[in-house]
Amino acid sequence: MLRFVVRRLLLLVPILLGLSLLVFGWIRWLPGSPAIALLGERATPETVAQIERQYGLDRPIHVQYWRYLNNVARADFGDSIVTRRSVVTELREKFPATIELALAAMFVSVLLGIPLGFIAAKRYGGPLDHASLVASLLGISIPVFFLAIVLKYVFAVKLGWLPTVGRLSPLIPAEHPTKFYVLDAIVTGNGRAFLNSLKHLVLPAIALGSIPLAVIARITRAAVLDVMNEDYVRTARAKGIHPLLVDSRHVLRNALLPISTIIGLQTGLLLSGAVLTETVFAWPGLGTWLVGAIENRDYPVLQGGILFVAVVFVLVNLLVDISYAFINPRIRVS
Amino acid sequence: MSVAEVESRALELEAPSGLWPEAWRRLRRNPGAIVGFALVLAFALAAAFAPLIAPFDPLEGALEGRRISASPSWDHPFGLDQQGRDQLSRVIFGARYSLLIGVVSVTVGLSFGLVLGGIAGYLGGIVDSIVMRLMDVMLSIPGLLLAIGVVAALGPGLKEIMIAVGITNVPIFARLLRGSILAQKENDFVLAARAVGVPRRTILASHILPNAISPVIVQGTLALATAIIDVAGLGFLGLGPQDPATPEWGTMLTDTTRFLQTAPYLAIIPGCAIVLSVLGFNLIGDGLREALDPKLRGRA
Numbered sequence: 001m002l003r004f005v006v007r008r009l010l011l012l013v014p015i016l017l018g019l020s021l022l023v024f025g026w027i028r029w030l031p032g033s034p035a036i037a038l039l040g041e042r043a044t045p046e047t048v049a050q051i052e053r054q055y056g057l058d059r060p061i062h063v064q065y066w067r068y069l070n071n072v073a074r075a076d077f078g079d080s081i082v083t084r085r086s087v088v089t090e091l092r093e094k095f096p097a098t099i100e101l102a103l104a105a106m107f108v109s110v111l112l113g114i115p116l117g118f119i120a121a122k123r124y125g126g127p128l129d130h131a132s133l134v135a136s137l138l139g140i141s142i143p144v145f146f147l148a149i150v151l152k153y154v155f156a157v158k159l160g161w162l163p164t165v166g167r168l169s170p171l172i173p174a175e176h177p178t179k180f181y182v183l184d185a186i187v188t189g190n191g192r193a194f195l196n197s198l199k200h201l202v203l204p205a206i207a208l209g210s211i212p213l214a215v216i217a218r219i220t221r222a223a224v225l226d227v228m229n230e231d232y233v234r235t236a237r238a239k240g241i242h243p244l245l246v247d248s249r250h251v252l253r254n255a256l257l258p259i260s261t262i263i264g265l266q267t268g269l270l271l272s273g274a275v276l277t278e279t280v281f282a283w284p285g286l287g288t289w290l291v292g293a294i295e296n297r298d299y300p301v302l303q304g305g306i307l308f309v310a311v312v313f314v315l316v317n318l319l320v321d322i323s324y325a326f327i328n329p330r331i332r333v334s
Numbered sequence: 335m336s337v338a339e340v341e342s343r344a345l346e347l348e349a350p351s352g353l354w355p356e357a358w359r360r361l362r363r364n365p366g367a368i369v370g371f372a373l374v375l376a377f378a379l380a381a382a383f384a385p386l387i388a389p390f391d392p393l394e395g396a397l398e399g400r401r402i403s404a405s406p407s408w409d410h411p412f413g414l415d416q417q418g419r420d421q422l423s424r425v426i427f428g429a430r431y432s433l434l435i436g437v438v439s440v441t442v443g444l445s446f447g448l449v450l451g452g453i454a455g456y457l458g459g460i461v462d463s464i465v466m467r468l469m470d471v472m473l474s475i476p477g478l479l480l481a482i483g484v485v486a487a488l489g490p491g492l493k494e495i496m497i498a499v500g501i502t503n504v505p506i507f508a509r510l511l512r513g514s515i516l517a518q519k520e521n522d523f524v525l526a527a528r529a530v531g532v533p534r535r536t537i538l539a540s541h542i543l544p545n546a547i548s549p550v551i552v553q554g555t556l557a558l559a560t561a562i563i564d565v566a567g568l569g570f571l572g573l574g575p576q577d578p579a580t581p582e583w584g585t586m587l588t589d590t591t592r593f594l595q596t597a598p599y600l601a602i603i604p605g606c607a608i609v610l611s612v613l614g615f616n617l618i619g620d621g622l623r624e625a626l627d628p629k630l631r632g633r634a
Contacts, residue, residue, distance in 0.1 A: 019471055019474055022471055138609075145587070149587065157598075275482070276571070291482075299486075309479055310479070313475070314474045
């Protein structure tokens with residue numbers, strides 16, 4: 001097991017180096033020099049030369065890359081062109097919002113997806129099974145942002161049950177020690193803020209969770225169908241074990257293996273989808289931050305933000321791989 | 335003539351039907367796939383004959399004395415948008431953009447991906463390692479963010495989002511074809527061909543590729559669905575065609591959240607067009623996957 005983990009960690013090194021090279025090369029690939037990109041309309045030959053000296057852009061490319069690696073290793077992504085604040089500071093403010101949203105979406109999709117897939121498999125070939133297949137097909141065919149718009153129209157605009165934008169009503173006083181608003185409300189014992197931030201979470205979480213929900217339901221159905229026909233399940237039933245016990249201990253537990261991998265693989269989709277969902281609901285997370293950065297041509301923010309998200313994605317996949325090896329001994333050996 | 339051939343003649347054995355005729359036969363019996371084909375065909379026809387079908391000019395707006403943001407009516411079944419343009423005509427012309435962008439971006443991703451995956455899978459060794467590590471790096475950035483990064487570098491626009499979505503597809507196809515080739519390489523018929531001295535290039539072209547290509551076709555169809563969604567997403571974020579008059583479905587959705595209270599149909603109608611076209615490709619892709627699955631061959 002330790003060898004497996006060490007090997008996976010070593011594989012991480014070329015990926016991370018490649019990523020840094022890609023993101024480093026990307027900013028140099030931009031039309032014009034990065035100095036012009038940084039200065040925008042204020043670019044004059046003098047200011048460009050000054051910026052190039054200041055950022056070491058007049059040095060050879062490998063020296064620049066080495067410098068860049070050093071900065072990134074010290075978690076220094078430079079300053080935002082627009083706000084003049086450090087990218088890392090802004091990242092610390094925005095990231096919890098996205099994590100909160102992604103976790104809520106994951107919660108929705110797992111909570112609904114597994115039972116849905118399980119019931120579909122139990123009723124294989126029946127109307128419920130067909131309905132769940134159609135629903136999951138629709139789920140992966142609806143663009144996240146369109147579902148977000150429809151949900152917002154029905155539940156926020158028409159019915160007025162839930163708020164349309166943001167994370168918390170500005171009328172509610174609240175402190176934010178952790179920047180996770182729901183958690184903050186619990187920590188500070190603020191009941192009103194707790195309810196209000198939960199209400200703000202509902203629609204974005206459902207919209208963002210729709211694709212993982214469909215995928216999880218599909219995989220659960222397939223996995224349960226596979227396991228249901230195994231000899232040990234038949235044996236367990238023949239022994240007269242209570243059907244519910246067979247379902248939970250023999251069927252579902254073994255079916256959870258493929259399901260757990262899929263849940264991990266959905267992180268990338270969640271992070272991509274978050275960009276769009278956040279835009280619809282004006283959710284102040286990484287997504288709206290990055291989209292704003294594109295509009296303002298704020299390259300340090302884009303560079304730092306994309307590198308950060310990619311590293312998070314890589315680490316999550318690593319964790320999924322390792323936890324999968326923990327659950328499934330066969331992986332460890334090979 | 336070999337003994338086997340003589341015997342088979344004597345027995346009047348039927349030639350086994352190939353993979354493709356059989357897959358086609360199974361595909362025709364799959365109701366989901368039929369619905370998928372019908373949807374895609376409808377959008378393809380709308381795209382091809384847009385100037386003939388569309389009742390109005392998709393770009394002609396309120397300047398002609400028409401009202402703005404009118405609800406659906408007899409004259410304008412899908413209503414008028416915030417500039418007074420006929421939504422039905424815009425959705426019909428939009429099919430051109432969305433299908434074209436989808437096909438072009440998948441073709442870009444597919445061709446580069448296939449070349450890279452083919453080289454990596456067949457040559458193996460150090461080439462394989464380098465190419466696949468590069469693909470791993472590309473896959474380590476979530477798809478839409480990679481596309482956003484590319485668009486940020488190239489600048490927004492129609493051609494640019496096609497390239498961006500195409501690039502996100504490259505590693506997916508490269509990985510798929512490489513894996514498929516590796517699996518085929520060890521097959522008995524490939525070993526047999528090598529044993530009798532068939533040249534490497536012929537083995538790759540006539541023994542390995544035809545057998546390795548079916549998962550690529552399935553993935554290609556499903557990638558079309560994803561490409562339409564991603565392109566619409568980029569359009570929605572305002573990274574698509576920079577002329578807001580362009581009737582691209584995603585771009586049409588951009589500003590509509592502001593009008594949800596008064597004109598929800600402005601968002602719902604282009605959105606439904608996206609959903610239906612994506613659904614069509616997904617249905618075909620699923621049908622193809624089932625039809626081409628060798629485990630299911632020979633069954634109804």
